[in-house]
Amino acid sequence: xxxxxxxxxxxxxxxxxxxxxxxxxxxxxxxxxxxxxxxxxxxxxxxxxxxxxxxxxxxxxxxxxxxxxxxxxxxxxxxxxxxxxxxxxxxxxxxxxxxxxxxxxxxxxxxxxxxxxxxxxxxxxxxxxxxxxxxxxxxxxxxxxxxxxxxxxxxxxxxxxxxx
Amino acid sequence: xxxxxxxxxxxxxxxxxxxxxxxxxxxxxxxxxxxxxxxxxxxxxxxxxxxxxxxxxxxxxxxxxxxxxxxxxxxxxxxxxxxxxxxxxxxxxxxxxxxxxxxxxxxxxxxxxxxxxxxxxxxxxxxxxxxxxxxxxxxxxxxxxxxxxxxxxxxxxxxxxxxxxxxxxxxxxxxxxxxxxxxxxxxxxxxxxxxxxxxxxxxxxxxxxxxxxxxxxxxxxxxxxxxxxxxxxxxxxxxxxxxxxxxxxxxxxxxxxxxxxxxxxxxxxxxxxxxxxxxxxxxxxxxxxxxxxxxxxxxxxxxxxxxxxxxxxxxxxxxxxxxxxxxxxxxxxxxxxxxxxxxxxxxxxxxxxxxxxxxxxxxxxxxxxxxxxxxxxxxxxxxxxxxxxxxxxxxxxxxxxxxxxxxxxxxxxxxxxxxxxxxxxxxxxxxxxxxxxxxxxxxxxxxxxxxxxxxxxxxxxxxxxxxxxxxxxxxxxxxxxxxxxxxxxxxxxxx
Numbered sequence: 001x002x003x004x005x006x007x008x009x010x011x012x013x014x015x016x017x018x019x020x021x022x023x024x025x026x027x028x029x030x031x032x033x034x035x036x037x038x039x040x041x042x043x044x045x046x047x048x049x050x051x052x053x054x055x056x057x058x059x060x061x062x063x064x065x066x067x068x069x070x071x072x073x074x075x076x077x078x079x080x081x082x083x084x085x086x087x088x089x090x091x092x093x094x095x096x097x098x099x100x101x102x103x104x105x106x107x108x109x110x111x112x113x114x115x116x117x118x119x120x121x122x123x124x125x126x127x128x129x130x131x132x133x134x135x136x137x138x139x140x141x142x143x144x145x146x147x148x149x150x151x152x153x154x155x156x157x158x159x160x161x162x163x164x
Numbered sequence: 165x166x167x168x169x170x171x172x173x174x175x176x177x178x179x180x181x182x183x184x185x186x187x188x189x190x191x192x193x194x195x196x197x198x199x200x201x202x203x204x205x206x207x208x209x210x211x212x213x214x215x216x217x218x219x220x221x222x223x224x225x226x227x228x229x230x231x232x233x234x235x236x237x238x239x240x241x242x243x244x245x246x247x248x249x250x251x252x253x254x255x256x257x258x259x260x261x262x263x264x265x266x267x268x269x270x271x272x273x274x275x276x277x278x279x280x281x282x283x284x285x286x287x288x289x290x291x292x293x294x295x296x297x298x299x300x301x302x303x304x305x306x307x308x309x310x311x312x313x314x315x316x317x318x319x320x321x322x323x324x325x326x327x328x329x330x331x332x333x334x335x336x337x338x339x340x341x342x343x344x345x346x347x348x349x350x351x352x353x354x355x356x357x358x359x360x361x362x363x364x365x366x367x368x369x370x371x372x373x374x375x376x377x378x379x380x381x382x383x384x385x386x387x388x389x390x391x392x393x394x395x396x397x398x399x400x401x402x403x404x405x406x407x408x409x410x411x412x413x414x415x416x417x418x419x420x421x422x423x424x425x426x427x428x429x430x431x432x433x434x435x436x437x438x439x440x441x442x443x444x445x446x447x448x449x450x451x452x453x454x455x456x457x458x459x460x461x462x463x464x465x466x467x468x469x470x471x472x473x474x475x476x477x478x479x480x481x482x483x484x485x486x487x488x489x490x491x492x493x494x495x496x497x498x499x500x501x502x503x504x505x506x507x508x509x510x511x512x513x514x515x516x517x518x519x520x521x522x523x524x525x526x527x528x529x530x531x532x533x534x535x536x537x538x539x540x541x542x543x544x545x546x547x548x549x550x551x552x553x554x555x556x557x558x559x560x561x562x563x564x565x566x567x568x569x570x571x572x573x574x575x576x577x578x579x580x581x582x583x584x585x586x587x588x589x590x591x592x593x594x595x596x597x598x599x600x601x602x603x604x605x606x607x608x609x610x611x612x613x614x615x616x617x618x619x620x621x622x623x624x625x626x627x628x629x630x631x632x633x634x635x636x637x638x639x640x641x642x643x644x645x646x647x648x649x650x651x652x653x654x655x656x657x658x659x
Contacts, residue, residue, distance in 0.1 A: 003589045017335075017350065025347045033342035033349060036607045040335045047328045081381045085581055088373075091560070092573045104561075108553045115380055115549035126550050134561055142211050144565040 001064075004055045011048040014041050084114050099149025099157045104131045135160070170215050170513060171520040179216055180521055183223030184528045188536050190224070191231025192243040196555065198431065199487040200375060201228035203368050204555070206495045207562030214499035215513055219521035221492050226278050226471050226522055227529040229431050233270040233464055234537045238263060246431035246467035249439035253452065253459030260455060265405055267537055269457050270464045271530045272406040277417040277465035278526035281472025284421050285479070286519040292480035296505035301616060302623040305609035306632040308602045311427035311483045312595070313636055322590055323643070329592040333599020334606065336361055343608050356571045363494045363600055365563045365572040369579025370593050371487070372559040376552050377584045383548065409461040412442055420466030424473020427598065430486030431467040431474075438466030472522060478503055479515055483602065487594050490601050498566070 018041045026032030056064070072078050091107040098106070108127035117123050138144040139161055148157035170176060183205070190201035205224045209217035232244030237254035250270060257266040299307070312330045339350045340360025351357040406413070416438035423434040442462035443452045452459050474485030482504035484490035493503055501507075507514055563576045587593055613623060623629050 006585050006589045014335075020350065020352075024349050026345075033345045033347040036611065037335060037338040037349060040331050040338070044328060044331045044335065047324060047331070051324060051328070077381045081377060081584075084377060084380050085584075088556075088580070089577055092570070092577055095573070096570060100561075104557055107560075108557055111553040111556055112549040115552050116383070117547070117549040126553075130550075130554050130557060134557055138207070138561055138565055142208065142565065144207075144210075144561075145568060146561070146564060147570070 001059065004052060004059065007048055007052050007055065011045060011052065014044050014048065017041055018045065080114055084111065087111060087114060096147050097150050097153075099153040100146035101131060101135065101157060101160065102149065102153055103147070104134070168516060168520050170517050171219060171524060176216050176219060177524070179212070179220050180223045180524055181528055181532070183220040184227040184525050184532050185536070187224035187227025187525075188231035188234070188529060188533050191228030192234040192536065193231075193551065194235060194241045194243055196228075197244050197371070197375070197487075198225060198228040198232075198246070199491055200371050200555075201225070202488050202491040202495070203372050204558050204562060206364065206491065206498075207558075207565045209495060210498070210565060214496065214501050214511075215517045217499055218492070218496060218501070218514060219517055221495055222471075222475070222518050222521045223525035223528075225488050225492070226468065226525045227532070229467050229471055230271065230274040230278075230464070230529050230533055231536070232467075233274065233460075234267070234533060237266045237270060237460070238537065244431070244467075246435045246470075247463070248432070249435050249463035250460055252439070253454070253456050256453075256455035257457065257460070262455070265457070266460055267534070269406055269409065269460050271533050272403070273409070273413050273416075273461040273464040274468040274533075275526045275530045276406075276413050277420055277467070277469035278471060278529075279523060280414075280417040281421040281424065281469040282519055282522035282526065283472075285472040285475045285522070286515070288425075288476050289480045289515060290508060292476065293505045293508045296481050299505070299628065300626065301609040301613035302626050302629045303632065305606055305613055306623075306629050306636075307481055307483060308606040308609065310632055310636050311477070311602055312598055312606075314427055314639060322592070323647070325590050326592040326595045329586075329595035330599040333596040333601075334603030336366075336596075336600050337603030338607065343604065344611055360604075361575060361600075362567070362572060363597075364498070364566050365575040366579045366600065367491060367494065367597060368559050368563045369576040370583040370597060372555060373576060373580025374583040374587055374593070376556055376559075377580065378587070379548065379552060381584075405457070406461070409458055412446075412458045412461050413465045415445075416442065416462040416465035417469040420469030421473040423466070424470030424485055425476045426473075427477055427483050427485050430488065431470040434470035434473075435463040435467035438462040468526070475518060475522075479507060479518065480505065482605070484598065487597060490597055493601060 018038070021034055021038045021041060024032075024034040024037070026034045087107065087110050091103060095103045105127045108130055109123050112123050112126065117126075135146075139146065140163075145161065146157075148154040171180070186205055187198075187201055190196045190204065191198060196204075201224050202221055205221065209220055212220065229244060229246055232242055232247030233250050233254065235241045235243040236247040236250040237258050240251050240255040242248040242251055254266045254270065257263070296307075312334075337360070339357060341348055341351075341358050348358060419438050419441065420431070420434040423437060424430065439459060439462050442458055443449055446452055446456065446458050448456065470486065471488075474489040477483040477485045478489045478493060482493065482502070484493050496503060501511060501514065560573065560576070563572050564570070566572055583593060586596070614620070617623060617625075624633070
């Protein structure tokens with residue numbers, strides 16, 4: 001059922017994109033900017049429809065209904081997965097404000113805990129150590145300037161960047 | 165300066181050795197494929213000279229394929245998918261105390277396969293480039309379509325899924341400003357999307373993030389396997405053992421090179437095919453899978469040979485022969501290097517630099533791998549929560565470092581989240597990436613061809629175009645025929 005849902009969502013997405021395709025401006029060219037994406041989307045929609053039909057046919061009758069249970073949200077593996085995605089998203093959103101150093105330390109610590117680390121000293125030391133090592137390689141070694149953050153965090157980042 | 169002169173500079177040699185070390189380590193780490201190794205190392209090349217960058221990445225590529233054999237033999241965990249057949253004979257050999265012999269055979273076979281394919285790459289690429297220079301838009305469109313079509317139809321298990329994946333990749337390539345008319349497409353008013361979806365952050369999301377999320381969802385137990393593995397001291401054996409398997413190595417290396425040239429059919433397919441051939445041709449087929457050294461040689465010679473093979477269409481026509489080659493294409497486009505037939509005219513040093521770096525890397529990796537093999541048991545004891553989080557941080561930092569642009573991290577997240585379910589429900593990430601990489605050129609050449617010739621029918625007036633279409637049709641017909649035959653056999657067996 002999950003596979004059916006995913007394919008159906010993709011089909012819906014491409015139907016919407018197909019409708020947007022008609023808004024693409026063309027200026028009387030033989031094969032303008034609109035036609036190639038229209039052909040691709042048309043093929044995708046047809047093939048996804050065929051896929052959905054095949055999946056539906058292969059599903060046993062008792063599984064042919066939607067319920068929240070298909071997402072298996074009470075499974076620990078699924079919970080870890082969703083939390084990892086949420087943590088990654090939180091890191092990306094917060095990065096311009098926390099700056100690279102604090103943001104990455106927190107991200108690493110959180111991700112390590114999600115994956116299975118439980119000893120606090122190990123989490124703290126490894127997150128600081130890895131962040132420092134990656135910082136050294138990218139900022140001092142490759143002259144990359146990661147997000148500095150705001151306020152005092154920005155000042156600390158600038159101080160670290162020009163330490164060497 | 166020729167490629168050889170560039171490579172022989174001390175700092176460049178050191179960069180290649182660094183690439184070999186990183187490649188072997190990443191390749192040996194389970195869950196980090198050769199493609200991911202390149203993804204993680206691309207960020208180190210931003211400040212490098214393009215010739216040095218391609219040398220570094222070629223070294224990482226060759227070495228990561230080899231690195232996979234270390235854990236395959238010692239711990240029965242293939243470090244890369246292409247080393248999976250190596251576990252079948254490598255681990256039994258290690259268990260009976262022949263770890264040193266197994267490793268020596270694997271490393272020498274890898275080096276031999278890599279060297280042979282590098283030579284083939286160098287000899288084939290220039291003539292192919294000369295042929296490709298005669299291509300007009302019609303032929304270039306046909307070659308791109310052939311590359312995608314071969315991938316879609318070679319994956320005979322799920323050709324529908326693979327084809328849809330490729331089409332989605334081609335559609336993603338249409339996002340942004342149209343190359344011919346400059347009309348914005350699917351940008352929804354966003355200035356950031358006018359340049360399209362950058363392939364590097366997308367690929368990092370699709371390969372690295374998806375892999376880590378998959379490991380979080382279904383954790384393996386590398387530590388437990390490492391405890392069962394062979395970690396005692398082992399002695400490296402000499403060249404004599406390898407010379408007994410020389411014909412197997414040669415056959416597998418040739419097979420691997422040919423498979424590597426086919427777009428989408430990379431090192432993994434090469435190693436499985438070579439192992440399968442060796443199983444049929446070996447004097448003692450009943451011992452295959454139970455510690456037969458020929459099995460190791462077949463698998464490792466083929467998977468490394470595929471690296472050179474994959475570089476042939478990449479350098480000559482700008483068509484990547486594997487995922488890893490697609491990553492290298494992206495990395496080099498960052499440096500303004502345009503792969504394809506004009507490379508020989510505009511930047512000839514790239515071809516010789518790639519050749520020389522692969523030669524040097526294949527030799528260096530034999531020695532580096534032996535050193536790393538002896539200490540790798542300790543690396544595997546590092547818990548995955550450290551390794552996985554480290555890979556995540558490297559991937560994110562590398563992605564940001566590309567353009568110092570937060571939007572790239574957004575692309576990475578969307579690609580990673582979408583890619584997880586995309587892979588879970590049976591779609592083909594490699595096909596999507598190939599579609600994305602080639603889709604822009606496909607459309608451009610198709611529409612330019614229409615402008616030049618007026619209709620698709622007139623494309624067939626060109627013999628090279630017709631030849632490519634005929635080849636494509638033959639491949640499709642053969643694949644459809646073998647799929648139908650397989651289905652009939654399995655229906656017959658079921659009855």
